[in-house]
Amino acid sequence: MQKHKEDFKKIGAAVLISLLVFVLSFSIFNATQASLLGLIAFMVTLWTNEGLPLGVVSLLPIVLFPAFSILPTTQTTANYSNPIIFLFFGGFLLAIAVEKTELHRWITDKMFAVFPSSAKGIIFSLTITSGLLSSLLSNTTTTLLLMSIALFITENVRLKMRFALSIAYGASVGGILTPIGTPPNLILLGFMQKNGMEVISFFQWMIMVSPLVFMMFFVVASLLSIGVKDIDISLKSEKKALDTQQKKVLFLIGGVILLLLLNAPLKPYWNGLGLNENGILLSAGLLLFAPPFNVLEWMGDKVKIPFRIMFLFGAGFSIAAAFSATGLADEVASYLIVITQLHPILIILSVAMLITFTTEITSNTALISVMLPVIYAVSQQSGLNATLFMMVAAVCASYAFMLPIATPPNAIAMSSGAVSVKDMARYGVVFNFLGIFLIVIIAEFFWKGFL
Numbered sequence: 548m549q550k551h552k553e554d555f556k557k558i559g560a561a562v563l564i565s566l567l568v569f570v571l572s573f574s575i576f577n578a579t580q581a582s583l584l585g586l587i588a589f590m591v592t593l594w595t596n597e598g599l600p601l602g603v604v605s606l607l608p609i610v611l612f613p614a615f616s617i618l619p620t621t622q623t624t625a626n627y628s629n630p631i632i633f634l635f636f637g638g639f640l641l642a643i644a645v646e647k648t649e650l651h652r653w654i655t656d657k658m659f660a661v662f663p664s665s666a667k668g669i670i671f672s673l674t675i676t677s678g679l680l681s682s683l684l685s686n687t688t689t690t691l692l693l694m695s696i697a698l699f700i701t702e703n704v705r706l707k708m709r710f711a712l713s714i715a716y717g718a719s720v721g722g723i724l725t726p727i728g729t730p731p732n733l734i735l736l737g738f739m740q741k742n743g744m745e746v747i748s749f750f751q752w753m754i755m756v757s758p759l760v761f762m763m764f765f766v767v768a769s770l771l772s773i774g775v776k777d778i779d780i781s782l783k784s785e786k787k788a789l790d791t792q793q794k795k796v797l798f799l800i801g802g803v804i805l806l807l808l809l810n811a812p813l814k815p816y817w818n819g820l821g822l823n824e825n826g827i828l829l830s831a832g833l834l835l836f837a838p839p840f841n842v843l844e845w846m847g848d849k850v851k852i853p854f855r856i857m858f859l860f861g862a863g864f865s866i867a868a869a870f871s872a873t874g875l876a877d878e879v880a881s882y883l884i885v886i887t888q889l890h891p892i893l894i895i896l897s898v899a900m901l902i903t904f905t906t907e908i909t910s911n912t913a914l915i916s917v918m919l920p921v922i923y924a925v926s927q928q929s930g931l932n933a934t935l936f937m938m939v940a941a942v943c944a945s946y947a948f949m950l951p952i953a954t955p956p957n958a959i960a961m962s963s964g965a966v967s968v969k970d971m972a973r974y975g976v977v978f979n980f981l982g983i984f985l986i987v988i989i990a991e992f993f994w995k996g997f998l
Contacts, residue, residue, distance in 0.1 A: 565589035580875040582615045587866060591913050601778035602855030605862040608869075617869050622658035626868055627861030631737035634825040636857065640729040640832025641800060642684040643851045644842045648792045651680060651692050666706055672766040673697055674713040678721020678760065682728045683800070685853070686718035686954040694963055701780055707965040711770045712974060715960035716771075716948055722765040723942050726752050727828065730856070731915040734863050735941040738919045740866075744934060749807045749824055755997050756942070759989050763946075766981055770974065795840050803831045818864030863916035870920035880924035887929035892991045898936055899983045900924065907953045907979075911944040934998045937988050946982040947973030 569585030576584070586608075593604045612618040647650050654676070673693065680689040697710040697726035722729035726736055726749055739746050747755070789797065806827055810820045819959075835843040870876040886897050906914050918940050926933035947953035949972050951961040957975075960966045 554598050560596065561589050561592035561598055562590050576875065576878055578605075579615070579617060579875050580878060583617050583659070583869050583875055586611050586615065587913065587917060590862070594906060594913060600847040600855070600932065602858050605855065605858035608862050608865040612865065612869060618865070618872055619974075622868065622872070623865050626864035627858065629737045629860065629864050630740065630823075630825045631733045632857050632860045633829045634727060634736075635733055635860065636852070637825075637828030637830070637832035638683065639685060639853055639856075640835055640843065640878070641796075641803070641828075642688055643848055644796045644835050645684060645800075646688065646692065646851075647848065648790075648796050648842065650796050651684075651689075652696075653789060653793060654680065664780070666701075666709075666778045666780050667772040669697075669780065670709055670713045670772050670775070670923045671768040673710055674717035674720075674771070675764050677714045677717030678724070678764055681718040681721040682724035685856075686722045686729055690714055690718045690956040692961045694959060698963060698965060699782070703778060703780075704965075706775065706778060707963075707972075708967075708970055709775065710962050711960045712964040713768060713771050713969065715954075715956035715966075716767045716974075717764065718956040719945055719948065719954050720760055721754050722766060722945050723750065724753060724760045726778065729945045730860060730863070730912045731941045731944040732868070732917050733860065734912065735919065735937055737860075737864055738867055739925070739934070739935070741868075742923065747934070747938075748819070749810070751997060755938075755994055758993060759942070759985055762985055763978075763982060766985075767978060770977065772842065792842055795842055796835075799831055799834065803827065835854055859912055863912045866913065866916040867920050870917060871924075876920035876924040877928075879921045880928055883921065883925050884928055887925065887931060889998055891931075892987060894931070895936065895939055895987050895990050896983070898939050899943045899986050902940045903947055903979055903983055906944050906947045907950045911947065911954065915944040916940055932995070932998055935955070935990060935994055938994065938998070939986060943983070946979070946986070947975075948978040948982070 565585040565588045568588040569581050572581035572584040577582075589611075590604050593599050609620065609623050610617075613620045613621045633888065645654075662672040671930055677689055677693050680693070693714045694711060697714055698707055700710065701707065716861060719729075722734060726732045726747070732752075736746055806820075806822070807824065810822045810824065810827065834840055836845060886894055889897070902918060919937055922936050922940055923933050925931070926936055945954065948957070951968065951971065952956045953975075957971065961968070961971065
Protein backbone atom coordinates (compact mmCIF):
# COMPACT_ATOMS: atom_id res chain seq x y z
CA MET A 548 0.00 0.00 0.00
CA GLN A 549 2.85 2.34 0.88
CA LYS A 550 4.48 1.68 -2.49
CA HIS A 551 1.23 2.55 -4.31
CA LYS A 552 1.10 5.89 -2.48
CA GLU A 553 4.71 6.64 -3.39
CA ASP A 554 4.10 5.75 -7.04
CA PHE A 555 0.99 7.94 -7.09
CA LYS A 556 3.03 10.86 -5.74
CA LYS A 557 5.73 10.28 -8.37
CA ILE A 558 3.15 10.24 -11.18
CA GLY A 559 1.53 13.37 -9.71
CA ALA A 560 4.92 15.09 -9.64
CA ALA A 561 5.44 14.16 -13.29
CA VAL A 562 2.04 15.64 -14.21
CA LEU A 563 2.77 18.89 -12.36
CA ILE A 564 6.21 19.23 -13.96
CA SER A 565 4.78 18.56 -17.41
CA LEU A 566 2.05 21.21 -16.89
CA LEU A 567 4.65 23.72 -15.72
CA VAL A 568 6.84 23.02 -18.76
CA PHE A 569 3.80 23.35 -21.04
CA VAL A 570 2.81 26.75 -19.56
CA LEU A 571 6.34 28.11 -19.79
CA SER A 572 6.85 26.73 -23.30
CA PHE A 573 3.53 28.10 -24.57
CA SER A 574 4.86 31.63 -24.12
CA ILE A 575 7.56 30.87 -26.71
CA PHE A 576 6.26 28.07 -28.92
CA ASN A 577 2.89 27.09 -30.42
CA ALA A 578 0.42 24.78 -28.65
CA THR A 579 1.57 21.58 -30.38
CA GLN A 580 5.23 22.27 -29.70
CA ALA A 581 4.53 23.21 -26.08
CA SER A 582 2.49 20.01 -25.69
CA LEU A 583 5.42 17.97 -26.98
CA LEU A 584 7.79 19.58 -24.47
CA GLY A 585 5.30 18.96 -21.69
CA LEU A 586 4.95 15.29 -22.64
CA ILE A 587 8.73 14.89 -22.83
CA ALA A 588 9.03 16.41 -19.34
CA PHE A 589 6.33 13.99 -18.16
CA MET A 590 8.19 10.94 -19.53
CA VAL A 591 11.64 12.11 -18.42
CA THR A 592 10.34 12.65 -14.88
CA LEU A 593 8.85 9.16 -14.79
CA TRP A 594 12.05 7.67 -16.21
CA THR A 595 13.96 9.45 -13.47
CA ASN A 596 11.75 8.86 -10.42
CA GLU A 597 10.55 5.40 -11.59
CA GLY A 598 6.92 6.22 -10.93
CA LEU A 599 6.08 3.70 -13.66
CA PRO A 600 8.23 0.85 -15.06
CA LEU A 601 10.73 1.97 -17.69
CA GLY A 602 9.14 -0.18 -20.41
CA VAL A 603 5.66 1.24 -19.69
CA VAL A 604 6.87 4.84 -19.87
CA SER A 605 8.72 4.03 -23.09
CA LEU A 606 5.46 2.91 -24.74
CA LEU A 607 3.54 6.06 -23.77
CA PRO A 608 4.40 7.98 -26.99
CA ILE A 609 2.22 5.49 -28.92
CA VAL A 610 -0.76 6.67 -26.85
CA LEU A 611 0.12 10.29 -26.05
CA PHE A 612 1.55 11.58 -29.33
CA PRO A 613 -1.59 10.79 -31.39
CA ALA A 614 -3.82 11.99 -28.53
CA PHE A 615 -2.16 15.43 -28.56
CA SER A 616 -1.98 15.58 -32.40
CA ILE A 617 1.80 15.47 -32.39
CA LEU A 618 2.33 12.36 -34.53
CA PRO A 619 -0.17 9.88 -35.99
CA THR A 620 -0.15 6.38 -34.53
CA THR A 621 1.37 4.80 -37.65
CA GLN A 622 4.26 7.26 -37.70
CA THR A 623 4.86 6.83 -33.97
CA THR A 624 4.83 3.03 -33.97
CA ALA A 625 7.15 2.92 -37.00
CA ASN A 626 9.93 4.21 -34.74
CA TYR A 627 9.68 1.07 -32.61
CA SER A 628 10.84 -1.05 -35.55
CA ASN A 629 13.84 1.07 -36.48
CA PRO A 630 16.58 -1.19 -37.95
CA ILE A 631 19.02 -0.02 -35.27
CA ILE A 632 16.83 -1.71 -32.64
CA PHE A 633 17.51 -5.07 -34.30
CA LEU A 634 21.23 -4.33 -34.30
CA PHE A 635 20.97 -3.97 -30.53
CA PHE A 636 18.75 -7.08 -30.31
CA GLY A 637 21.38 -9.21 -32.05
CA GLY A 638 24.14 -7.76 -29.89
CA PHE A 639 22.23 -8.50 -26.72
CA LEU A 640 21.62 -12.11 -27.73
CA LEU A 641 25.40 -12.44 -27.94
CA ALA A 642 25.65 -10.82 -24.50
CA ILE A 643 23.15 -13.32 -23.06
CA ALA A 644 25.22 -16.17 -24.49
CA VAL A 645 28.41 -14.76 -22.96
CA GLU A 646 26.72 -14.53 -19.56
CA LYS A 647 25.06 -17.95 -19.81
CA THR A 648 28.30 -19.75 -20.69
CA GLU A 649 30.24 -17.62 -18.15
CA LEU A 650 32.64 -16.63 -20.90
CA HIS A 651 32.91 -13.24 -19.21
CA ARG A 652 34.75 -14.89 -16.30
CA TRP A 653 37.38 -16.26 -18.68
CA ILE A 654 37.71 -12.86 -20.36
CA THR A 655 37.99 -11.14 -16.98
CA ASP A 656 40.61 -13.63 -15.82
CA LYS A 657 42.68 -12.95 -18.93
CA MET A 658 42.44 -9.20 -18.34
CA PHE A 659 43.48 -9.54 -14.69
CA ALA A 660 46.52 -11.57 -15.76
CA VAL A 661 47.85 -8.60 -17.76
CA PHE A 662 48.18 -6.37 -14.70
CA PRO A 663 50.06 -6.85 -11.40
CA SER A 664 48.06 -8.12 -8.42
CA SER A 665 48.27 -4.83 -6.55
CA ALA A 666 45.51 -2.37 -5.66
CA LYS A 667 46.57 -0.10 -8.51
CA GLY A 668 46.86 -3.01 -10.93
CA ILE A 669 43.37 -4.25 -10.06
CA ILE A 670 41.89 -0.76 -10.53
CA PHE A 671 43.47 -0.57 -13.98
CA SER A 672 42.34 -4.10 -14.87
CA LEU A 673 38.76 -3.50 -13.66
CA THR A 674 38.51 -0.20 -15.55
CA ILE A 675 39.79 -1.64 -18.82
CA THR A 676 37.98 -4.98 -18.50
CA SER A 677 34.69 -3.22 -17.76
CA GLY A 678 35.25 -0.86 -20.67
CA LEU A 679 36.13 -3.52 -23.22
CA LEU A 680 33.24 -5.77 -22.19
CA SER A 681 30.86 -2.79 -22.35
CA SER A 682 31.87 -2.16 -25.94
CA LEU A 683 30.09 -5.40 -26.87
CA LEU A 684 27.76 -6.09 -23.95
CA SER A 685 25.27 -3.80 -22.27
CA ASN A 686 27.10 -1.51 -19.84
CA THR A 687 24.41 -2.40 -17.30
CA THR A 688 25.09 -6.13 -17.71
CA THR A 689 28.86 -5.62 -17.59
CA THR A 690 28.68 -3.53 -14.43
CA LEU A 691 26.46 -6.06 -12.67
CA LEU A 692 28.70 -8.97 -13.65
CA LEU A 693 31.96 -7.37 -12.60
CA MET A 694 30.60 -5.71 -9.47
CA SER A 695 29.71 -9.09 -8.01
CA ILE A 696 33.32 -10.21 -8.55
CA ALA A 697 35.17 -7.05 -7.51
CA LEU A 698 33.49 -6.41 -4.18
CA PHE A 699 34.74 -9.76 -2.84
CA ILE A 700 38.39 -9.09 -3.70
CA THR A 701 39.00 -7.04 -0.54
CA GLU A 702 37.39 -6.01 2.74
CA ASN A 703 39.05 -2.58 2.65
CA VAL A 704 36.24 0.03 2.43
CA ARG A 705 38.37 2.57 0.54
CA LEU A 706 39.34 -0.03 -2.06
CA LYS A 707 35.76 -1.29 -2.43
CA MET A 708 34.67 2.27 -3.30
CA ARG A 709 37.42 2.68 -5.88
CA PHE A 710 36.82 -0.77 -7.38
CA ALA A 711 33.10 -0.02 -7.73
CA LEU A 712 33.77 3.36 -9.37
CA SER A 713 36.40 1.89 -11.69
CA ILE A 714 33.85 -0.63 -12.98
CA ALA A 715 31.06 1.93 -13.36
CA TYR A 716 33.22 4.59 -15.00
CA GLY A 717 35.03 2.03 -17.14
CA ALA A 718 31.67 0.79 -18.46
CA SER A 719 30.59 4.32 -19.39
CA VAL A 720 33.94 5.08 -21.02
CA GLY A 721 34.11 1.82 -22.97
CA GLY A 722 30.48 1.90 -24.03
CA ILE A 723 31.29 4.34 -26.82
CA LEU A 724 34.01 2.12 -28.32
CA THR A 725 31.52 0.41 -30.65
CA PRO A 726 28.17 1.55 -32.09
CA ILE A 727 26.32 -1.11 -30.07
CA GLY A 728 27.96 -0.29 -26.73
CA THR A 729 25.39 2.16 -25.39
CA PRO A 730 21.92 3.47 -26.44
CA PRO A 731 22.98 7.04 -27.49
CA ASN A 732 25.34 5.56 -30.09
CA LEU A 733 22.52 3.59 -31.68
CA ILE A 734 20.13 6.53 -31.54
CA LEU A 735 22.69 8.64 -33.42
CA LEU A 736 23.10 6.00 -36.14
CA GLY A 737 19.34 5.55 -36.39
CA PHE A 738 18.85 9.31 -36.75
CA MET A 739 21.54 9.52 -39.46
CA GLN A 740 19.99 6.62 -41.33
CA LYS A 741 16.49 8.11 -41.17
CA ASN A 742 17.69 11.50 -42.42
CA GLY A 743 19.58 10.09 -45.41
CA MET A 744 23.03 10.85 -43.98
CA GLU A 745 26.05 8.61 -44.60
CA VAL A 746 26.07 6.28 -41.59
CA ILE A 747 29.41 5.77 -39.84
CA SER A 748 30.54 2.14 -40.28
CA PHE A 749 31.32 -0.10 -37.33
CA PHE A 750 35.07 -0.14 -38.02
CA GLN A 751 35.34 3.59 -38.74
CA TRP A 752 33.49 4.37 -35.52
CA MET A 753 36.00 2.29 -33.54
CA ILE A 754 38.99 3.99 -35.19
CA MET A 755 37.57 7.42 -34.41
CA VAL A 756 36.76 6.89 -30.74
CA SER A 757 39.65 4.59 -29.74
CA PRO A 758 42.06 7.43 -28.81
CA LEU A 759 39.41 9.02 -26.59
CA VAL A 760 38.46 5.73 -24.94
CA PHE A 761 41.99 4.63 -24.09
CA MET A 762 43.03 8.05 -22.84
CA MET A 763 39.96 8.09 -20.58
CA PHE A 764 40.78 4.56 -19.35
CA PHE A 765 44.19 5.85 -18.26
CA VAL A 766 42.77 9.02 -16.69
CA VAL A 767 40.04 7.20 -14.74
CA ALA A 768 42.30 4.41 -13.48
CA SER A 769 45.16 6.77 -12.61
CA LEU A 770 43.04 9.15 -10.54
CA LEU A 771 41.22 6.33 -8.75
CA SER A 772 44.62 4.79 -7.93
CA ILE A 773 45.87 7.84 -6.02
CA GLY A 774 46.39 6.92 -2.37
CA VAL A 775 46.27 3.11 -2.71
CA LYS A 776 49.99 2.46 -3.16
CA ASP A 777 50.57 1.32 0.42
CA ILE A 778 47.54 -0.99 0.59
CA ASP A 779 48.53 -4.65 0.28
CA ILE A 780 46.24 -6.96 -1.66
CA SER A 781 46.46 -10.29 -3.41
CA LEU A 782 44.27 -11.59 -6.21
CA LYS A 783 43.58 -15.27 -6.59
CA SER A 784 42.85 -16.49 -10.08
CA GLU A 785 41.12 -19.70 -11.11
CA LYS A 786 42.62 -20.81 -14.40
CA LYS A 787 40.18 -23.01 -16.29
CA ALA A 788 40.20 -24.13 -19.90
CA LEU A 789 37.35 -23.06 -22.16
CA ASP A 790 34.54 -25.58 -22.41
CA THR A 791 32.74 -26.44 -25.65
CA GLN A 792 29.92 -23.91 -25.25
CA GLN A 793 32.33 -21.10 -24.44
CA LYS A 794 34.42 -21.95 -27.49
CA LYS A 795 31.31 -21.78 -29.68
CA VAL A 796 30.39 -18.32 -28.41
CA LEU A 797 33.98 -17.08 -28.67
CA PHE A 798 34.19 -18.44 -32.24
CA LEU A 799 30.94 -16.72 -33.21
CA ILE A 800 31.97 -13.38 -31.68
CA GLY A 801 35.33 -13.62 -33.44
CA GLY A 802 33.55 -14.36 -36.73
CA VAL A 803 31.22 -11.38 -36.27
CA ILE A 804 34.15 -9.04 -35.57
CA LEU A 805 36.01 -10.32 -38.65
CA LEU A 806 32.91 -9.94 -40.83
CA LEU A 807 32.32 -6.39 -39.55
CA LEU A 808 35.93 -5.50 -40.32
CA LEU A 809 35.65 -6.92 -43.85
CA ASN A 810 32.32 -5.17 -44.31
CA ALA A 811 33.74 -1.76 -43.39
CA PRO A 812 34.88 0.30 -46.41
CA LEU A 813 38.42 1.65 -46.28
CA LYS A 814 38.39 3.96 -49.28
CA PRO A 815 40.03 4.14 -51.75
CA TYR A 816 41.56 0.70 -51.08
CA TRP A 817 38.50 -1.36 -50.11
CA ASN A 818 34.78 -0.81 -50.64
CA GLY A 819 33.66 -3.34 -48.07
CA LEU A 820 31.38 -6.35 -48.56
CA GLY A 821 28.27 -4.19 -48.73
CA LEU A 822 26.39 -6.22 -46.13
CA ASN A 823 23.89 -4.68 -43.74
CA GLU A 824 25.42 -4.43 -40.26
CA ASN A 825 22.02 -4.76 -38.61
CA GLY A 826 21.59 -8.07 -40.41
CA ILE A 827 25.06 -9.27 -39.43
CA LEU A 828 24.46 -8.75 -35.70
CA LEU A 829 20.91 -10.10 -35.79
CA SER A 830 22.00 -13.18 -37.76
CA ALA A 831 24.78 -13.90 -35.26
CA GLY A 832 22.32 -13.63 -32.39
CA LEU A 833 19.79 -15.92 -34.04
CA LEU A 834 22.47 -18.51 -34.87
CA LEU A 835 22.90 -19.08 -31.14
CA PHE A 836 19.51 -20.84 -31.13
CA ALA A 837 20.40 -23.13 -34.07
CA PRO A 838 22.75 -26.10 -34.59
CA PRO A 839 25.69 -26.46 -34.31
CA PHE A 840 25.68 -23.74 -31.63
CA ASN A 841 22.54 -24.50 -29.58
CA VAL A 842 23.73 -22.14 -26.85
CA LEU A 843 20.43 -20.32 -26.29
CA GLU A 844 16.92 -21.72 -25.81
CA TRP A 845 13.96 -19.45 -26.46
CA MET A 846 11.78 -20.64 -23.58
CA GLY A 847 14.53 -20.34 -21.00
CA ASP A 848 16.52 -17.36 -22.25
CA LYS A 849 13.85 -15.02 -23.66
CA VAL A 850 13.27 -13.57 -20.18
CA LYS A 851 16.76 -12.03 -20.36
CA ILE A 852 16.06 -10.16 -23.60
CA PRO A 853 15.77 -6.46 -22.64
CA PHE A 854 12.51 -5.64 -24.40
CA ARG A 855 12.10 -2.58 -22.16
CA ILE A 856 15.37 -1.17 -23.54
CA MET A 857 14.16 -1.83 -27.07
CA PHE A 858 10.97 0.08 -26.21
CA LEU A 859 13.19 2.83 -24.79
CA PHE A 860 14.93 3.06 -28.18
CA GLY A 861 11.53 3.31 -29.85
CA ALA A 862 10.54 6.14 -27.50
CA GLY A 863 13.80 7.92 -28.24
CA PHE A 864 13.31 7.67 -31.99
CA SER A 865 9.68 8.80 -31.59
CA ILE A 866 10.74 11.89 -29.64
CA ALA A 867 13.32 12.72 -32.31
CA ALA A 868 10.70 12.28 -35.07
CA ALA A 869 8.20 14.46 -33.16
CA PHE A 870 10.79 17.23 -32.76
CA SER A 871 11.20 17.33 -36.52
CA ALA A 872 7.53 16.83 -37.45
CA THR A 873 6.25 19.65 -35.21
CA GLY A 874 8.95 22.06 -36.34
CA LEU A 875 10.23 22.32 -32.79
CA ALA A 876 13.77 21.37 -33.82
CA ASP A 877 13.93 24.26 -36.29
CA GLU A 878 12.34 26.61 -33.77
CA VAL A 879 14.85 25.80 -31.03
CA ALA A 880 17.64 25.90 -33.60
CA SER A 881 16.70 29.46 -34.47
CA TYR A 882 17.42 30.45 -30.87
CA LEU A 883 20.69 28.53 -30.79
CA ILE A 884 21.93 29.79 -34.14
CA VAL A 885 23.75 32.59 -32.32
CA ILE A 886 26.44 30.19 -31.07
CA THR A 887 27.40 29.37 -34.65
CA GLN A 888 29.14 32.75 -34.79
CA LEU A 889 31.71 31.41 -32.34
CA HIS A 890 34.96 29.69 -33.29
CA PRO A 891 34.27 26.01 -34.22
CA ILE A 892 36.17 24.70 -31.20
CA LEU A 893 34.02 26.87 -28.92
CA ILE A 894 30.87 25.50 -30.57
CA ILE A 895 32.09 21.95 -29.86
CA LEU A 896 32.84 22.97 -26.27
CA SER A 897 29.35 24.49 -25.88
CA VAL A 898 27.68 21.30 -27.15
CA ALA A 899 29.88 19.10 -24.95
CA MET A 900 29.21 21.14 -21.80
CA LEU A 901 25.45 21.34 -22.43
CA ILE A 902 24.99 17.61 -23.03
CA THR A 903 27.38 16.36 -20.31
CA PHE A 904 25.87 18.32 -17.45
CA THR A 905 22.24 18.04 -18.61
CA THR A 906 22.45 14.26 -18.82
CA GLU A 907 23.50 14.17 -15.14
CA ILE A 908 19.89 14.81 -14.17
CA THR A 909 17.96 13.13 -16.95
CA SER A 910 17.91 10.05 -19.16
CA ASN A 911 20.75 10.13 -21.67
CA THR A 912 18.51 8.30 -24.13
CA ALA A 913 15.76 10.90 -23.87
CA LEU A 914 18.23 13.79 -23.92
CA ILE A 915 20.07 12.66 -27.02
CA SER A 916 16.76 11.95 -28.76
CA VAL A 917 15.73 15.56 -28.11
CA MET A 918 19.06 17.19 -28.95
CA LEU A 919 19.99 15.38 -32.17
CA PRO A 920 17.19 16.98 -34.24
CA VAL A 921 18.06 20.38 -32.74
CA ILE A 922 21.78 20.06 -33.48
CA TYR A 923 20.98 18.78 -36.97
CA ALA A 924 18.68 21.73 -37.64
CA VAL A 925 21.26 24.24 -36.36
CA SER A 926 23.92 22.66 -38.56
CA GLN A 927 21.65 22.71 -41.60
CA GLN A 928 20.84 26.39 -41.11
CA SER A 929 24.45 27.44 -40.54
CA GLY A 930 26.35 25.10 -42.84
CA LEU A 931 28.21 23.35 -40.00
CA ASN A 932 29.25 19.68 -40.02
CA ALA A 933 26.14 18.05 -38.56
CA THR A 934 27.73 14.61 -38.14
CA LEU A 935 30.63 16.00 -36.10
CA PHE A 936 28.46 17.90 -33.64
CA MET A 937 25.92 15.09 -33.29
CA MET A 938 28.71 12.62 -32.53
CA VAL A 939 30.12 14.94 -29.86
CA ALA A 940 26.64 15.07 -28.32
CA ALA A 941 26.18 11.27 -28.45
CA VAL A 942 29.51 10.63 -26.75
CA CYS A 943 28.95 13.29 -24.07
CA ALA A 944 25.56 11.75 -23.28
CA SER A 945 27.44 8.67 -22.02
CA TYR A 946 30.21 10.57 -20.26
CA ALA A 947 28.37 11.71 -17.13
CA PHE A 948 30.10 10.60 -13.94
CA MET A 949 28.76 12.78 -11.11
CA LEU A 950 25.34 11.47 -10.04
CA PRO A 951 23.77 8.01 -9.58
CA ILE A 952 20.85 8.81 -11.90
CA ALA A 953 23.15 9.91 -14.75
CA THR A 954 23.85 6.39 -16.08
CA PRO A 955 22.88 2.81 -15.16
CA PRO A 956 26.50 1.94 -14.17
CA ASN A 957 26.53 4.87 -11.73
CA ALA A 958 23.26 3.66 -10.20
CA ILE A 959 24.60 0.12 -9.83
CA ALA A 960 27.78 1.39 -8.15
CA MET A 961 25.64 3.34 -5.69
CA SER A 962 23.36 0.38 -5.02
CA SER A 963 26.37 -1.78 -4.13
CA GLY A 964 26.73 0.12 -0.86
CA ALA A 965 30.42 0.76 -1.49
CA VAL A 966 29.97 4.26 -2.93
CA SER A 967 28.38 7.40 -1.45
CA VAL A 968 26.91 10.29 -3.42
CA LYS A 969 29.71 12.49 -2.07
CA ASP A 970 32.41 10.11 -3.37
CA MET A 971 30.78 9.85 -6.78
CA ALA A 972 30.30 13.60 -7.11
CA ARG A 973 33.87 14.30 -5.95
CA TYR A 974 35.46 12.05 -8.56
CA GLY A 975 32.72 12.55 -11.15
CA VAL A 976 33.04 16.31 -11.55
CA VAL A 977 36.76 15.90 -12.30
CA PHE A 978 36.08 13.19 -14.89
CA ASN A 979 33.30 15.28 -16.43
CA PHE A 980 35.64 18.19 -17.12
CA LEU A 981 38.53 15.97 -18.23
CA GLY A 982 36.18 14.07 -20.53
CA ILE A 983 34.86 17.30 -22.05
CA PHE A 984 38.41 18.56 -22.61
CA LEU A 985 39.52 15.35 -24.36
CA ILE A 986 36.35 15.13 -26.47
CA VAL A 987 36.72 18.72 -27.67
CA ILE A 988 40.40 18.27 -28.59
CA ILE A 989 39.86 14.94 -30.37
CA ALA A 990 36.76 16.17 -32.21
CA GLU A 991 38.54 19.29 -33.44
CA PHE A 992 41.87 17.74 -34.41
CA PHE A 993 41.04 14.09 -35.21
CA TRP A 994 37.38 13.48 -36.03
CA LYS A 995 37.24 16.27 -38.58
CA GLY A 996 39.55 14.23 -40.77
CA PHE A 997 36.93 11.46 -40.97
CA LEU A 998 33.67 13.42 -41.13
